[in-house]
Amino acid sequence: MTTTKKQLHRIDLIFKNEQDCKEILRNALARSNQEVINEMVNSGLKGRGGAGFPTGLKWKLTAEQKVDEKFVICNADEGEPGTFKDREILTRVPHKVLSGMAVCAKIIGARKGYIYLRGEYKFLVPNLKKELRRFHDILDELGLDFRVEIFMGSGAYICGEESALFESMEGKRGEPRNKPPFPTEIGYLNKPTVINNVETLAHSYTILKYGAKKFRELGVKDSRGSKVFSVSGDTPIPGIYELELGMSVQDFVDDFGDGDTKAVQVGGASGFLVPRKRFGKTSIGYQGKLTGISLPTGGSMMIFNSSRSMYNVLNNYLDFFEEESCGQCTPCRVGCQQLLKGIKAVKRGEKPASYLDQLLKLTDTMKLTAKCGLGQSVANSFSSIVENFREEMIY
Amino acid sequence: MSNMVNLTINGIAVSVEEGQTILEAAEKLHIKIPTLCYHKDLCVAGNCRVCVVEQVGNNKLVASCAMPVSEGMEINTNTLKVRNCRKHIIELLLTEHNEECTKCYRNGHCELQELAAEYQITNQDFIDLVPDKNYTVDRISPALEKDDSKCIRCQRCVRTCAEIQSVGAIAVAHKGSDMKISTVFDRALDEVVCTNCGQCIVHCPTGALTEKSYVEKVWDAIADPDTHVVVQTAPAVRIGLGEELGFEPGTRVTGKMVSALRRLGFDSVLDTDFTADLTIMEEGTELLTRLKRALVEDDPDVALPMATSCSPGWVKYIEHKYPEYLPNLSTCKSPQQMFGALAKTYYAKNIGVDPQNIVSVSIMPCTAKKYEANRPEMKDSGYKDVDFVLTTRELAVMIRQAGIEFEKLNDESFDSMMGTGSGAAVIFGATGGVMEAALRTAYEIVTGREVPFENLEILPVRGLDGVKEATIKIEGTVDDWKFLEGVELKCAITNGLENAHQLMDNIKKGESFYHFIEIMACPGGCLGGGGQPYPVDDEVRLKRMQAIYNEDSDLPIRKSHENPEIVQVYKDFLEEPLSHKSHKLLHTTYVKREQY
Amino acid sequence: MDFQEKLVHDLVAKHGTDRENLLPILQGVIDQERYLSEEAILKIAKEMSIPAADVYGTATFYSFLDTDPRGKYVIRVCKTITCAMKGKNQIIQAIENFLKIKVGETTIDKKFTILQTNCLGWCHKAPAMLVNDDVYTELTPESVVDILREYREEN
Secondary structure (H helix, E strand, C coil): CCCCCCCCCECCCCCCCCHHHHHHHHHHHCCCCHHHHHHHHHHHEECCCCCCCEHHHHHHHHHHHCCCCCCCEECCCCCCCCHHHHHHHHHHCHHHHHHHEEEEEEEECCCCEEEEEEEEHHHHHHHHHHHHHHHHHHHHHHHHCEEEEEEEEEEEHHHHHHHHHHHHCCCCCCCCCCCCCCCCCCCHHHCCCCEEEEEHHHHHHHHHHHHHHHHCCCCCCEECCEEEEEEEECCCCCCCEEECCCCCCHHHHHHHCCEEEEEEEHHHHHCEEEEEHHHHHHHCCCCCCCCCEECCCEEEEEEECCCCCCCHHHCCCCHHHHHHHHHCHHHHHHHHHHHHHHHHHHHCCCCCHHHHHHHHHHHHHHHHCCHHHHHHHHHHHHHHHHHHHHHHHHH | CCCCEEEEEECCEEEEECCCCCHHHHHHHCCCCCCCCCCCCCCCCCCCCCCCCEEEECCEEEEEEEECCCCEEEECCHHHHHHHHHHHHHHHHHHCCCCHHHHHCCCCCHHHHHHHHHHHHHHCCCCCCHHHHHEEECCCCCEEEEHHHHHHCCCCHHHHHHHHHHCCCCCCECCCHHHHEHHHHHHHHHHCCCCCCCCHHHCCCCCCCCCCCCHHHHHHHHHHCCCEEEEECHHHHCCCCCCCCCCCCCCCHHHHHHHHHHHHHEEEEEEEEHHHHHHHHHHHHHHHHHHHHCCCCCCCCCCCCCEEEECHHHHHHHHHCCCCHHHHHHHCCCCHHHHHHHHHHHHHHHHCCCHEEEEEEEEECCCHHHHHCCCCCCCCCCCCCCEEEEEEHHHHHHHHHHCCCHCCCCCCCCCCCCCCCCHHHHHHHHHCHHHHHHHHHHHHHHHHCCCHHHCCCHHHHHCCCCCEEEEECCCCCCCHHHCCCCCCEEEEEEEEEHHHHHHHHHHHHCCCCEEEEEEEECCCCCCCCCCCCCCCCCHHHHHHHHHHHHHHHHHCCHHHCCCCHHHHHHHHHCCCCCCCHHHHHHHHCCCCCCCC | CCCCHHHHHHHHHHHHHCCCHHHHHHHHHHHHHHHCHHHHHHHHHHHHHHCCCHHHHHCCCCCCCCCCCCCCCCEEECCHHHHHHHHHHHHHHHHHHCCCCCCCCCCCCCCEEEECCCCCHHHHHHHCEEECCCCCCCCCCHHHHHHHHHHHHCC
16 A cells, blocks of 8 residues: 555545444434424535535425425436445445435425435345345334335436436436426426435435534535545555545545556546646535635546556547437537547547547537536546647547 | 516517426517427427527526526527537537438428528538448338438427327437437338328428328329329318418418319329218218117117228227227228229229229328328229329429429319319318218208208317317207107217327226217328428418318308219219128228237 | 246236336346347337337337347446456457357357446446346456356356
């Protein structure tokens, strides 16, 4: 393992072996809905799937809907390249996730919850089912009318997009819907739905146990709490790490790099590539303590050392997007094909280097006009790679 | 009244009802926003993204077709950002699109082509994706063609097939760059549940879905000196054709159409209206016979309600989806096929031409008629009863090719013998028309009096409503029909197969009971058929409908049984309705089909 | 009723005919048959009263709901970035050599199909693959052959 001068502070909250979920639930259920919502809002917790919507507000908006049937859905369709933390959370502390779901259900008035588990994680099912049985017994004991079922995905990245996930659960193609309306009003089966990422729900357990104040002590302004990072690529210590939000990429690289780090991809293929020259100016979070850029992330940190061709990296991402785009909207479906074919043409010399600028303009259009986050965020990796490693794209 | 929402578009204030979209608000201000996947007949998809506009305060552009208005919203539809994005999107669509515009069936009638022209897409910088695509072209069906290389994946056809027609022959399949519109396992349209109604064609913005054209075959026949080419024209063609040739929707061009057909070189220009009247005689008698069997003879096997069988899209639909109700279908052939059977028998004999040398052409507002003419059952004359079926659009093509200045033509009349139709026949072209025509005749047969509606206009069966119902009490019957005295004849009329599906489900569940139902596969009936001019929406359909009813009220004969040519054909040839000869030539059978 | 018809019938009876049960039913067929045959799709469509084209369109959206015949064991090697960096190509080559088929193909005895797939979520233990639902990580050209040999030899 690399020794570094200042190792980043490892947090041990999410994976801490705590078997007191009955206690936590009993306490949470005894409090008024308003109190719990306030606790969640005050914690500053933001969605850990990557989009960063304030969790407390999401719960509040859904609670306000005057509709009989509502749902809580745990989004376990973790498909972003470089992300694997949800699998680990569901393996090691599923009861925390379930507790978060139950408290949310009580607050918004849902009797039914689902874990949308990606097909690639099917091997988790036997364990999860065991955990569910135990958890349902606890709910019965506490008198909460709430049941959770597992819904399996079948290999479609886009189903991690919340409205596509609803479509998929409804037995359809996972094509994102027009927004508005938002899930808080019209979600699964057109009912108000809270859909939270696995990690978000696990954090809610921490908040309920230790209080918003303790959670807020971690992280920086607008980026409160800890975050589970999936670290992979050219690192001697790949794996899962819970760290404070707000760290600089430089600190991260010092800790996790192999000494020859050329760039870090923050937030997976739909995130940004940070080149070495920007390590110090970039922080991880919704708004960092540094004056430079801050990058939100679902927690994927992929490290590339100087042996890696950034052309190959981008090519791999675009292959991914071209296949995983749902295909319904023009900018994403055709845009991804054009970007992929475009960089290949430049590389082969069939198109001039200046064609890259045209493709950059195309990514602007994709960002502005694609129907959902997938098509909008292809621009992120494309522009950050092409702008910083232009020569590698051409020669 | 619902809440009004105030917003500005391009700085102009507008107030629209809550729940409306930016696109609808812009329409109110006469600001045109380009669209492709949007269609007034269909639910909103929001997938082509060509209608994007800028919303002040939103860092993304929004799809105006899908975004509801909100109070204080500021929208700009024509900024540099918007224009650049739209242009990109059109360019992207073109890279997936087979750009052989000059060789395309829809050349000049293509919404994508129009947009490309509007945005002056003069050079294509992006890479042509077509060579690497393995596009399917399906030309197997006698009615429709599907060319995936022209498809822009707007899904208008899929929504049409599901929402308007409840057929679901096509769906979106695969994802990403492979995403396409497909039948089950990409089978040919001819091998699936497709009814050939052609509504997908009318709703397709490009040349991806088209009718199979028989224009060249008809030209060949006309050019052949040894053939005698007869042409029949359906009621809805005369009120639709004008739209293709420079007239406003709802313009009646009957006389000019006849004149044009003659100039095209058809040997005889006849009228499907004649056999529409004949259908009323046959089908009306069939209905009365069924009623008699049910009411007098207590025959438990008689199938009621009796359903009309003029619409070949509906016929194929029921064959697929409700085969247990096939006995309920009237055994009458459609007017087109009755015409075909008579053209090569009665007509041939009368003019002294060997039926082998007759080529029978029909001009229809319909694509399913192409399929119908090719059904194996349709050879009762001993020959293929109808040789070629052209749509209204194809007729317009021929007229243009022939260099006929359509708008300058004088009105001419149909040839005699099978060229006279009543007003009752004309209204076959509108939903409710067959019902109204049947009632005009049947009521009079049974009571000796005209239907008790002012000017013979049976208003409850008219209009675009999905399901219409009418109950007519039969009173003062003549001796032969005494058993019907006091009977309340219950009728229902639907247009569009989704409505037919609702009606049939109600009947199946026993929630509704009717004696007679009229079902037309297309919205509005034949006037909104799959062979009619595009674009179409309810506004256009209503105009065409008005034209149909005006045509009816202007005709001297308004009832089928008063058509002198009908009287003649029974006297000289068919003897009487449901005679042995009628059965042989004018009636048919149906087959059960698979559900997919 | 043949085996497949019974399978579909039982799955529909178990899950119900509402549209939201379509994915579990399709997955149930995959669990048994490894792919969705034309007969299976048509049967599901009929039993659930969903247009067959729609069932087909839905199935083809999901990469695990194959509509092409597959072997008893479907090998899915992750091809996304980290696995690609950590030697995915060598793994594929080793599998191809061992099974004597190419990616996308099925062995003559219908035992194995080789496919590539997008991120499996094991980037820290790349390269990774699935054999049906089971995960294998930190593969080497040697270890992957050992794994597949066990599958081949089991009966």
